[in-house]
Amino acid sequence: MNLKDYVQDLSRLWPEIILSVTALLALVCDLLMKGKETRVTGWVTAIGVLFTLGWVCRDFGDADGTRMFGMMVNDRFAMFFKLLITSGLLVVTLLSLFFRGLQKDGVGEYYSILVIAAVGACFMVSTDNLLLLFLALETLSISSYALAGFLKRDLRSAEASMKYLVFGALSSGAMVYGFSLLYGFAGSLELPQIAATVRTLLHGSGHGLDAAGIGCAVAVVLSLAGFGYKVAAFPFHFWSPDVYEGAPTPVTTFLAVVSKVASFGMILRFFGGIPHGAEGSAPLATVIAAIAVCSMTFGNLAAMLQENTKRLLAYSSIAHSGYLLAGVAALVAPGAAGAVAGGDAHGHGVAAALSAGLSGGQAVTFYAAAYLLMNLGAFAVVIYLSNRFGAETVSGLAGLGWKAPIACGTLVLFLLSLTGIPPTVGFVGKWYLLQPIWSKGLHWLAVALVLNSIVSLFYYFRLARSLFLKGEAEALASPRKNAFGAEIATIAVALAVGTVWFGVSLSWLADLVLSIRI
């Protein structure tokens, strides 16, 4: 037993450690405050998270792909996702601070569970072992069940948490059963080995799948049930609208953004080993693409008539899972990354000398970042509007754009970004996604994706329409006092600046993402 190794590994684990300590501090702090000054706990948490964030940034460059503790990888990918998770967590923490519903009791519990969930998320994206992956995922899930039910006075919150729990129990049960099968197939819990097995068995070249392939496919499907549940992909999304609507809005934000982004990190970890050179799994890609298309179509269509803003964003996030899964499909599809469509068959020696273009994994990574920014922003404004005006339905927003032009203006920007229109980060994300999708020859998927973004425009801009196009007369009564309007608006503006900044000045972001190997 080498102490030096311990110390070295531990030193790479500082973000998680700090977060865990923050979780405990939050509990302690709440106890010390005796339930009085509840916001102190929030600030303590926020400072802890900020500290973590700083640490992640500090260590970002040091990530060299070494393994630590036998089942974790310290690579840029993990670091990038930790960055996303912690920054998302920071915003969620701040939003929780300013959220009207979470001002009374259980604040210490709330923050500590929230942070523990984030710890789970951090582990989730940095492990390459099935066991730790499952454990981290359950950490996130179980914490989230509790978080969803945190508004004890609100029966919708209770309902949300129950639905989340039961659905989660089934899905993660199925997933872990699938894991057990994969263990059987691969004889290992190491993700690279599992991926290699899946690649071999699901190769599907020419003569279809053999019995082993089909068995493996079932295992993958069962695992996909768990992943799909986590990212709310069709047909495992059913919990999400209800939970998003019922849970406290900051928790919804956490679920929709942090949890989902982390889950995609996990999915990339899981499937990232499947492509190998120009190899991959065509059937798996098709299945994931089908799930992706169903998700985006379903999400977008179902969102069209939603009245409740949170519900609308829930469906929107289902659709976005679809987009991201499309990138995953491109990741696992066979064909060299960045290859020209059908280039092998034709002149120009296209196939011969291929430098690595953008891979599906990088695209998803980037889109996750974009998604984080714009969705956090959207939820921030939703919280703002609900805090200040009590508006939670689309029609309830009527005319508010004129009362709160800055916040609502940023909301429009986020919606623009969600639709994928430049000059926002959402557009860049779409553009990143489409590259590998097209270059892997999934042309129909690319078209489906862009057509879906048209449909999405309709409901996104129902919000914008309600805010700005409806008359001022319909606006609600005067805004509430003490609604933390300025604070939340500041957050929203900051996120908006980020949304535009990364939408325009994409050079270093592009370099950053390209430096991530997945």
Next chain:
Amino acid sequence: MDFFDDGTPGWYALAILLLPLAGFCFNAFTYRTEFTRKRGHIVPLLTIGTALFCALSIFKHSVIDYDADHAGGHGTHAAAAHGAPADGSADEHASGGADGEHGAARAAGSLADPRWRWSSKDHGGSYRLIDTGALRLDAGIAIDHLTATMLVVVTLVAFLVHLYSTSYMHGDKRYSRFFAFLQLFSFSMLGLILTDNLLLLFCFWELVGLCSYFLIGFWFENEDPPKASMKAFMTNRFGDAGFLVGILLVYRMFGTTDLSEIYSKMQAVAEGSAAVPSLFGWETGTLLTVAGLCLFMGPMAKSAQVPMHIWLPDAMAGPTPVSALIHAATMVAAGVYMVGRIYFFFTPDCLAFIAGIGTVTALLAATIGLVHNNIKKVLAYSTCSQLGYMMLSLGVGGYSAGLFHLYTHAFFKACLFLGAGSVIHSVHTEDMREMGGLKEKMPVTYRTMLIATLALAGVPFFSGAFSKEMIVEHALVWGFGANVAKLLPALIAIGGGGLTFFYMMRLINLTFFGQPRDHHKFDHAHESPPAMTIPLLVLAFLSLFSVGWPIPLFGGKKLPELLAPPPALASIALGHDEHHGHAGFALAFAVLVISCAVLWVGYVLYKRTYKERRPGPEVWVARFGGLYTTVTNLYYFDEFYRATVVRLGNATARVLAIVDSKVLDAAVNGVGAVGQLVGKAFALFDRLVVDGLVNLWWHLSHAISKKLRRIQTGNLQDYLAFAVGGMALVTLLFLFLA
């Protein structure tokens, strides 16, 4: 550049063109000033007067002086004109006199245009409008005898009409605007004459149409003028569309729209050294004919040839000076002018068509003229009829005859219109049934109109007689030896003379002779002021001794002889160049006799009907009731359009019922109604189908959305079941792929 050198027509031509434009601009931009409002005529009179002077100078320079110097130089030189040396004097220019219709060119054995021609481009005088690389559009001025003569006619009539209008339009609230439009019209018309490019000709062609539009609709507060103006513009637009297609064809064949280039290209085709690129797999002959017919669509509308003549009578809703200038003397004659300008281009088939159209127009319009009671409309139909004569003449090969008739007609018809204007100005009605007996009260008007009438009817020694007889001669030469049908134009041309005499005498009779039928109006009648009578006198004088015929005033030549036809390149190209016999003296004499006889018949008929009233007109009407109705209803042309297009069942019955109330509006309404109908149908299509599909997609996605939401039941165990089912489906997909 020697364009502006002394001794060339360049300066003058430019002045002619730009002065009226300047006048227009002046009037338009100083619209609000007191001066323009009250004395809006001064600048226009000055400009048009100067233009007249310039036109006369050009005429003198290029026609009289030139031909005097080159009296003997028939057909000896030719294309040298285009390579004129820098001093630009006309001396170097060659002239082909006309000794017969195609004689000169053939005698020279060359296909080059033997006629004198001055082109500004040879002197660096061109204005590059646009150059796309494939199409270079240089606006230049080309003057030949045809142009020079036409310039004089147009500026002269325009000047007189300007002068006349100072009195006629006096007190109108848009007095200055009237002159502005007159100026704009003069500019456009002169540009049309001067330009050397087919596309630019088309531009000016449309511009004169625009001016006509505004001038017809000058009194737009009233009900009729707006409708009439629109009808005029739309009818012309139809013709112009054809014209434009013709230009497209020409451009496609020759790659240019410059008239002299087209000429030389045609020349190459005629010589067999070049071929016309084929289209739709047509042969050259067909192609040329089709192109010619398309081009002729323009003149057909502009010169009010059947069946596109319907707009001209309606156009009388405009002020009378306008009718005189635009709808009698100049613009409507532009069609004839244009046919003359590109005469070399027309194939024999095409010319036959032109002759046919001209013939029909000449006859139909004359018969309508017989029965109409509105003084201006009678004149309008008469104009139609005479334009028919001109077309007929051009069609049968009577190039110089047709154009000569254009000039003579311009003067006497302008005189008639101005006279009619004078009458209307005096009695404030256009209905001849309310006139009568004005002879004493308006002596100048009466006498000048009588002279013009005689000229129009072609009574010997009046100008019309000369031109008409030439037409008849050509028609006879054309018809002889061919089948009987080809003689029809000649017969109708002869017979038409009688009709003309009859209806014109009827007009004079109803207006000036007999007892006043409306005493109130009669009492107020008075002779017009000098500003109106002087133009009448001038024009009457010109009708009397129409431009000096038959005296060889112009460099030893008579006027028609100046208008030598170009070689019929199209015919030559197609090998159709049959040489028509010359109209010898015997023929000319025979024609004279026959014409006089016909006139006599016409006069006798008139006398029996109106003077001696045995039988009176009522009896004629009774005897030929059906015919009369047909004619009074203008041969149902308007109704035909309406009936065919709106498909209103039994046309005749229907028409008889509506006839009086809505005659004016019929055609436009008809064509318009179809347009509207189609428009509405398309709009409906737009809304229901195109938009509908979009909306359908919309509703569909909404419906799907609604259905999709159903699965979000809110029941947890449903969700669980769905998720399990989803897993099964995904597995199924895998199996399917396997």
Next chain:
Amino acid sequence: MISTIDSTHLLTWITLSPLLGVLAILFTPRDKADVIKTLAAAFTGIPLVLAVWMYVKFDQSLPGYQLFDDFAWVEAFNIRYTVGVDGLSSPLVLLTSILMFFAVFSSWNTEKGVKGYFMLLLLLEVGVNGVFVSLDFFLFYVYWELMLLPMYFLIGIWGGPRREYAAIKFFLYTLAGSVLMLVAMIAMYLHSGATAAERTFSLITLAQRGQDGLFANGPMLFGMEFRHWLFLFLFIGFAIKIPVFPFHTWLPDAHVEAPTAISVVLAGILLKLGGYGLMRMNMSIFPDVMWDGSGPTAWATGIAFLGMVNCVYGAFVAMAQTDMKKLVAYSSVAHMGFVLLGLAAMNQNGIAGANLQLFNHGTSSAMLFLLVGVIYDRAHHREIARFGGLASHLPMYASLAFLGIFTSLGLPGLAGFWGEALSLIGAYQHFPKIVLASTIGLIVTAAFFLMMIRKVFFGPKKEIYAGYPDLTLREWACLTPFGVLCILLGVAPFLLSDWMKPSIDALASLFGVKS
């Protein structure tokens, strides 16, 4: 490839200076409406002045692009900020700058949400000018999409009664087109080189490689050639903007509901983007899709046919309209048909005609919409049937209206004629039958415009319109420049065509035309 960088960064200034205006207005208090308006005028004036300067600086004798500005944007994907203009784009930049400047003046009476209005207007100008100057597809696309949002709000907030519908319809249609363009862009990028380093978004390089047949050897996708898919996607993107039947139904709604200045911008500039895009992308990059070496392909014929349909269909539908603005809107559909016809002709005449039509329609339709706005301000309705005799009440107004209308219906001597005539002449070379059918459109166009004149301006006076003041000074100031342009470009079309000629020759040379 890019030889000389313009050291003054002129095009960048033209494009981005309104953005400074946006910022300036952003920090102006909401209640200082006059200051805001003045700022807007100033910051649309700057690009105008600069655009005039660009006109002076532009060497009209050279083909190809000039006044480059170029630096790396995203090196990983070879995305560059490259701007430059040639004879096709620079006139449109000038047009945009002119129209935007006057759009500010014509919306001087705006009272609702002044701040937002002018900010969006300025933002719109950035987008439009950006599209015209971009020489990098990515940049092009960014600017292309940048126009959507301002337009959506400008129609949606300041528009007429059905503004919400019109706004979202506009947005959806345009987005539908542009996402297909996005797919095409990515496909082209990926196909443009074997390695990441070779791939490019540069329109110059793409055009070069496209002309060398790069896209001809793509794979078959769903039974159609790769390049055909790309062509189709791009075409649909631009067709929606033009708009081409059957993608045109957003146009009447958007035009009718938009406030006057926005209709002006819509008709005057936004429609031009489609035609411009067709030249810049479809024709330059995929000449072999339209031209098979000896004659037009079925694609070109199809485009010409659509052009004909636009002409005829648009005109007929316009004829059935009872609302003045809608009539003018549909007339735009008809007019843009000539652009398609001209482009499908692929020869010097046709392309020149299309380009002239683009510019001239910009001025004439802008004028017509301004005119409709003028009367709407007074009468508060636009029903053709309810007007009458306006020529007596408002003689000045009527005169300018006649000028606009006759320009629009293509009267020779006015600007509108040259575009139509040259398009037809050009198209006649390849598609005589289609051109024949299009002439119906010419006639019907005249018919509906004259009908409008007759019903609105002619006829007896109506008392209700008696008290209406004639044009105000501001309206004069807005209308006169366009009137002058209509006449000037009618009698001197070479001002434009010479400017464009080298570029047009270069484009036409791709289709077997030797210059």
Next chain:
Amino acid sequence: MDSFSFWFFGGCALVGATLVALMPRLVHSAFSLVLALIGVAGLYWGLGADFLGGVQLLVYVGGITILFIYGIMLTPRDATRTKLTALLFPGLIAVVPVAVMLHLAWQGLAVAFHAPAELAEPQPTVDAIGRAFLTRDQYLIPFELASLVLLAALVGAVFLARRRKES
């Protein structure tokens, strides 16, 4: 492991699980669950997972089941009765596809599972597991993370179950 214990414990597990699913009364089901869990624990032993078997008994039978019984006490008696027939149809719809899936999986495993030729006798695992939990490159991190999960679960459960302070 001998066949008897496999069949015995396997039978316990199967019967227990079946009864859990089908018993109309909640209490009966809960005790059936205990039976099933004990069966599984027995199977673990048979598979050489002695420590795991103990954990199974302790945590499940001792802990979780108690929790459930506590939950059962919350519910009114009559609400716990369910007609079995009502469950069958929807149940079968859900179960049959899953069963087919698992069948397919098994068929695949039968091909792809690579067992060593000779299975060694299982060794006691307590010591190994203990070490593994605390070894850096083995299960240290999951072990630590598990503590966090439990903490979160504890805190969450307490918070949710706790009576509200003020009413």
Next chain:
Amino acid sequence: MDHLAGYVFIGAAMFVLGVFTMVTRRNAIYVLMGAELILNAAALNFVAFARHLGNRLDGQMFAIFIVILAAAEAAVALGIVLQIHHHFPSIDVSKPDRLGD
């Protein structure tokens, strides 16, 4: 391979029965018990595979963590069920349907 098929069959049967329970039984406690069955099925699989892969420890460890997580989940679940019981005076999982379209 020594009963592996048997273990896997038992596991599969428990999984199916667990799913059956979760989908059909409306009482929350039943549903949770179904979840436990599923987890046990997976754990059993792991242990069986571990054994037949050659007495591997990793499968067993996985099973141990499954048990741990099952316990944690059950604790939170009970808390939530109490909440549900409080708000909807029953623990029927189909009762709470306020949320949904």
